[in-house]
Amino acid sequence: MWQLFIVIGICIAGFQAIESKRLSHSALWLALTSALTSWLMYLLGAVEAAVIELSVGAGVVTILLVFAINIVGDQKDESKPLVPKYLAMFIILTALVMLGSMLIPIQQADFLTVTSTSVFAKSMWEERILDTMLQIVLLFASVLGVLSLMEDRSNEKKDQSS
Amino acid sequence: MTADFAFKSLLLLPVIAFPFIYLIGRASVRLSTRNTGTQRNPAKWIALFVMLLLVMPLVIVVKQFTAQGPFSTFIGSIELKMDGVGILMSIVVVLMSLAVVLFSDHYMSHEVGEEKYYALLVCMTGMVMGMVTSTDLFNLWVWFEAMAITPYILVAFYHDRAPALEAGVKYLFQSAAGTMLVLFGIILVFMHTGSLCLGGSCAIEIPKEPALVVAGLLFITGFGVKAALVPMHTWLPDAHSQAPSGVSAILSGVVIEAALIAMIRALDMISPVFTNAGTFLIILSVGNIILGNLLALRQTQVKRMLAFSSISHMGYIVLGIGITMSYGLINGAQGSFFHIVTHALMKGLSFMIVGALMHAYGNSKGDAHAPLEISDLNGVASRFPGLAFALSIGLLSLAGIPPLAGFMSKWQIFVAGFETGNPAMIGVVIFAALNSVLSLAYYAPLINRMYRQKPTPYLAKAGRIAFSMNMVFFALGILIIVVGVMPGTWNWLTNPAAQIIQKAFWGG
Amino acid sequence: MTLTFPDLVLIAVMALFGIGLYALLTIRNLIRIIVALQVLVKGVILLIILAGYLTNQIGMAQSMALTVIVADTIVAVLGMALAVQIMRKKKSLDTSDIAELKR
Numbered sequence: 012m013w014q015l016f017i018v019i020g021i022c023i024a025g026f027q028a029i030e031s032k033r034l035s036h037s038a039l040w041l042a043l044t045s046a047l048t049s050w051l052m053y054l055l056g057a058v059e060a061a062v063i064e065l066s067v068g069a070g071v072v073t074i075l076l077v078f079a080i081n082i083v084g085d086q087k088d089e090s091k092p093l094v095p096k097y098l099a100m101f102i103i104l105t106a107l108v109m110l111g112s113m114l115i116p117i118q119q120a121d122f123l124t125v126t127s128t129s130v131f132a133k134s135m136w137e138e139r140i141l142d143t144m145l146q147i148v149l150l151f152a153s154v155l156g157v158l159s160l161m162e163d164r165s166n167e168k169k170d171q172s173s
Numbered sequence: 174m175t176a177d178f179a180f181k182s183l184l185l186l187p188v189i190a191f192p193f194i195y196l197i198g199r200a201s202v203r204l205s206t207r208n209t210g211t212q213r214n215p216a217k218w219i220a221l222f223v224m225l226l227l228v229m230p231l232v233i234v235v236k237q238f239t240a241q242g243p244f245s246t247f248i249g250s251i252e253l254k255m256d257g258v259g260i261l262m263s264i265v266v267v268l269m270s271l272a273v274v275l276f277s278d279h280y281m282s283h284e285v286g287e288e289k290y291y292a293l294l295v296c297m298t299g300m301v302m303g304m305v306t307s308t309d310l311f312n313l314w315v316w317f318e319a320m321a322i323t324p325y326i327l328v329a330f331y332h333d334r335a336p337a338l339e340a341g342v343k344y345l346f347q348s349a350a351g352t353m354l355v356l357f358g359i360i361l362v363f364m365h366t367g368s369l370c371l372g373g374s375c376a377i378e379i380p381k382e383p384a385l386v387v388a389g390l391l392f393i394t395g396f397g398v399k400a401a402l403v404p405m406h407t408w409l410p411d412a413h414s415q416a417p418s419g420v421s422a423i424l425s426g427v428v429i430e431a432a433l434i435a436m437i438r439a440l441d442m443i444s445p446v447f448t449n450a451g452t453f454l455i456i457l458s459v460g461n462i463i464l465g466n467l468l469a470l471r472q473t474q475v476k477r478m479l480a481f482s483s484i485s486h487m488g489y490i491v492l493g494i495g496i497t498m499s500y501g502l503i504n505g506a507q508g509s510f511f512h513i514v515t516h517a518l519m520k521g522l523s524f525m526i527v528g529a530l531m532h533a534y535g536n537s538k539g540d541a542h543a544p545l546e547i548s549d550l551n552g553v554a555s556r557f558p559g560l561a562f563a564l565s566i567g568l569l570s571l572a573g574i575p576p577l578a579g580f581m582s583k584w585q586i587f588v589a590g591f592e593t594g595n596p597a598m599i600g601v602v603i604f605a606a607l608n609s610v611l612s613l614a615y616y617a618p619l620i621n622r623m624y625r626q627k628p629t630p631y632l633a634k635a636g637r638i639a640f641s642m643n644m645v646f647f648a649l650g651i652l653i654i655v656v657g658v659m660p661g662t663w664n665w666l667t668n669p670a671a672q673i674i675q676k677a678f679w680g681g
Numbered sequence: 682m683t684l685t686f687p688d689l690v691l692i693a694v695m696a697l698f699g700i701g702l703y704a705l706l707t708i709r710n711l712i713r714i715i716v717a718l719q720v721l722v723k724g725v726i727l728l729i730i731l732a733g734y735l736t737n738q739i740g741m742a743q744s745m746a747l748t749v750i751v752a753d754t755i756v757a758v759l760g761m762a763l764a765v766q767i768m769r770k771k772k773s774l775d776t777s778d779i780a781e782l783k784r
Contacts, residue, residue, distance in 0.1 A: 012684075012689075014686055014689050014690075015684075015689060017693070018689050018690075018692055018693040018696070021693045021696060021697060022693075022696045022700075025696065025697050025700040025701075025720050025723075026700055028700075028716055028720060029700060029701075029703070029704035029708065029713065029716060029717050029720065034710070034712050034713065037712075037713060037716050038716065041716050041719055041720065044697070044720060044723055045719075045723060048693075048697070048723045048726065048727050051690055051693060051727060051730075052726070052727060052730045052746075054686070055690065055730050055731060055733075055734045055739075056734060056739050057730045057733065057734075057739055057742065057743045057746065059743050059747075060726070060730060060742070060743040060746040060747060060750075063746075063747055063750055064723075064726060064746070064750060067750050067751075067754055068719075068722075068723065068726075068750065068754075071754060072719060072754055072757055075757070075758060075761060076712070076715070076716070076757075076761070079712060079761040079764065079765060080712060082765050082768070083712065083764065083765060083768040083774060084768075086710075086774070091709075092706075092707035092708070092709070093706060093707055093708070093709055093776075094706045094707055096707055099703050099706040099707050100703060102706070103699045103702050103703045103706070104699070106699075106702075107695050107698075107699045110384075110387060110695065111691075111692070111695055113382075113383045113384050113387065114384055114691055115684075115688050115691055115692070116684070116685065116688050117685070117687045117688055117691060117735065130740045131739075131740045131743040131744060132740075133740065134740040134741045134743070134744040135743075135744040135747065137249055137250070138249050138250040138251070138741065138744075139249055139250070139251065139312075139741065139744045139745070139748075140248060140249035140251075141248045141249050141251045141312055141315075142251075142311070142312060142315050142744065142745070142748045143744075143748075144188070144248075145303075145315045145316065145319050145748075146315075146747075146748055146751045146752070148188050148191075148296065148300075148319055149318070149319050149322060149751060149752055149755050150751070150755065151191070151192050152191075152293065152296055152319070152322050152323055152326070152755075153322060153755040153758060153759060155195055155289050155292060155293060155326065156293075156322070156325065156326035156759050156762070157758060157759065157762050158286075158289065159286050159289045159326055159330065159332075160326070160329060160332050160759070160762040160763060160766055161762060161766075162285060162286050162332075163285075164285045164286075164331070164332065164333040311745050311748075315748055315752070318752045318756075319752075322755065322756070322759070325759055326759070329763060329766075332763075332766050335767075335770045335771060335779075335781070336781065336782055338763060338766055338767050338770060338779075339767070339779050339780065339781065339782055340782065341763055342711065342760075342763050342764070342767060342776075342779070345756070345759060345760055345763060346705075346711075346714055346718070346760065349718050349753075349756045349760070350705055350718065350721070353701075353718065353721045353722065353725060353753075356725050356749065357698065357724075357725055357728065360725065360728045360729050360732050361728075363729075363732045363736070364728075364731070364732035364735055364736065367736040367738070410782075411782045414782075415782075
């Protein structure tokens with residue numbers, strides 16, 4: 012039952028990530044959430060996915076977030092919430108308790124229909140190669156997107172005025 | 174070319190082509206500005222070539238489908254199945270993209286980043302076709318996410334304009350939250366069934382778990398964000414009005430409908446447990462119809478008004494599919510699929526004509542992206558008679574005036590509603606029909622302005638409409654009239670699609 | 682009722698999901714919305730792995746988790762690019778300051 016401490020850690024880190032006043036602190040708490048999540052994934056036997064989550068989730072995303080926060084400035088967030096906090100908390104908690112009562116405790120059924128392999132590389136490069144190909148499409152589309160969003164559109168205005 | 178190869182190339186051609194459209198376009202712009210000082214951008218020609226090339230495998234796939242019914246291909250162990258729904262959406266998306274590429278020839282020329290626009294447009298076409306044919310729940314999500322990424326960028330294409338950025342941000346965050354809910358639902362299904370197979374050759378037994386009902390609700394909410402079902406519609410008017418007009422046409426005519434198809438496919442998998450899905454959809458559709466109409470009434474910008482009308486038309490489409498899901502009548506879904514076709518035609522036509530007018534007004538207003546106000550339509554017929562006539566056809570068809578295409582598809586949905594014989598259902602259908610009449614209240618003044626009002630001073634100085642644009646408008650206008658006069662000619666397409674829905678939810 | 686390890690993981694998933702949704706309801710800062718979406722994503726990835734563990738398909742689950750990580754990192758990057766542009770244009774990241782499009 013020692014894993015309970017990881018779960019508590021995830022709850023605290025996740026909550027701090029969205030509630031801490033400074034944006035840079037948020038980014039760091041998010042990295043901690045990600046690291047603890049990847050620990051749980053490791054314990055469930057998903058070694059490769061845990062490593063990827065640690066490097067991408069805790070590494071790349073945090074670096075990018077810190078980079079973005081550097082550009083926009085590390086500001087304190089004191090705006091009024093969209094929905095009153097207590098109401099939001101109440102709605103979410105009700106939904107979660109309802110969902111939790113359906114799902115917990117987990118009854119592990121016999122799955123006779125299991126068709127896929129338990130080897131990560133085989134699944135990724137053979138069975139689900141289409142997903143992997145689509146990831147490349149996604150990556151290229153996002154490169155185009157960032158290039159498009161960061162592009163200087165001012166020379167178009169010159170065209171119009173001339 | 175075998176049908177299998179044609180199917181694969183239909184899906185993979187856009188995916189392979191879109192990086193090259195960007196790279197070649199970019200390189201050419203660099204080289205031509207350095208060597209000659211003038212920009213030459215072949216991106217649109219490559220995009221047009223790719224779109225025309227896509228027609229060939231599409232024709233082969235359609236021939237195979239009409240000869241032997243649905244057929245599958247495998248990439249890895251994931252089965253992609255070209256069934257009635259897939260073929261209908263593929264035809265619509267290729268047709269619309271082709272029209273938009275032709276239209277954008279003049280509309281987007283000399284824009285910064287033109288090559289990115291075409292690359293992303295071609296990418297989006299491929300993603301829609303992949304999504305409607307996927308038979309793996311998670312793979313469906315990946316296509317869906319990929320289809321969602323490209324519009325984020327295209328909506329914020331004019332990112333030097335604050336409203337476009339705002340629309341892009343709204344769209345990105347709302348639909349990112351939506352896709353997360355969908356994914357949560359998909360994994361709940363995976364957890365309880367151990368399989369992700371939907372409608373393919375691997376039938377599975379669905380256990381009666383309450384968690385699967387939760388998954389169903391998550392599907393309705395999550396996909397509903399992208400399909401603009403009513404409480405989750407708030408991104409749509411901003412995104413559709415701020416995007417470049419060609420993109421608005423394809424977002425409104427294809428992408429939101431494709432999201433609905435994805436929702437129906439996902440609900441299909443859990444239909445033995447989640448039996449009330451049809452009722453939920455009918456209730457949501459009523460909200461869509463009335464809210465879209467009421468909000469469209471108060472708009473002053475034409476593109477925004479058309480965007481709200483998309484919300485109400487989405488309502489009709491959802492209503493028809495909901496009727497089939499709850500009562501098993503084939504007419505409902507058939508009408509809906511017919512409406513998907515006609516809505517793409519008429520909304521595409523209207524958005525593109527409004528875009529052409531915005532472009533023409535660009536000279537006189539000094540800002541090519543200034544929104545087209547309703548008053549800008551005053552007296553358009555005196556300067557552009559053909560354009561005004563085509564826009565009138567598009568708008569009257571949207572309002573459901575017989576004998577235009579929009580009337581025929583709406584009529585089929587309403588007939589299905591009466592066939593159910595259920596008093597509540599008949600009430601809903603009468604309400605929808607009344608709303609269809611109400612929608613004239615915002616379409617008719619536009620036509621009135623074009624023909625009766627005095628032109629604004631801007632109109633005299635407006636630029637001319639390019640030939641390629643006029644060609645597209647002419648073709649779409651003729652199609653709307655032809656489809657309206659001969660609605661039966663589309664049964665070969667809409668009937669197999671509707672049978673898929675009927676079979677999925679009623680097993681017969 | 683004793684909680685097993687999968688139950689604990691499920692509680693973590695629901696906590697992450699709840700925190701993410703709560704944040705989406707209450708938060709207005711654009712960068713922080715990206716953080717909230719990332720918290721949601723962590724919950725979903727963990728659920729994927731848990732589902733793979735329960736159904737003995739951990740390889741496939743890892744492949745799916747990888748796809749989700751890539752897809753949502755991309756969404757986060759695009760969101761950040763948009764946020765940076767908005768900061769340049771509007772000098773604010775608050776959604777209520779940005780909103781000028783009317784219903």
